[in-house]
């Protein structure tokens with residue numbers, strides 16, 4: 001019998017990375033990525049820590065910075 005959801009939980013791996021960055025309260029960049037669980041195949045979008053070098057992508061247009069506006 002195959003256990004699709006063992007108690008250890010999902011095991012997400014990045015399958016796609018976007019060109020959208022967000023900075024945390026300390027200014028460190030996060031990138032919106034699509035991750036897929038190697039156990040059950042579930043996919044979801046996650047904000048993942050990325051290197052500070054990613055901020056250079058904002059200067060040359062390879063990536064954009066997510067901006068929030070109060071409504």
Ligand SMILES: [Zn+2]
Nearest residue numbers: 010037039040
């Ligand atoms: Zn899973």
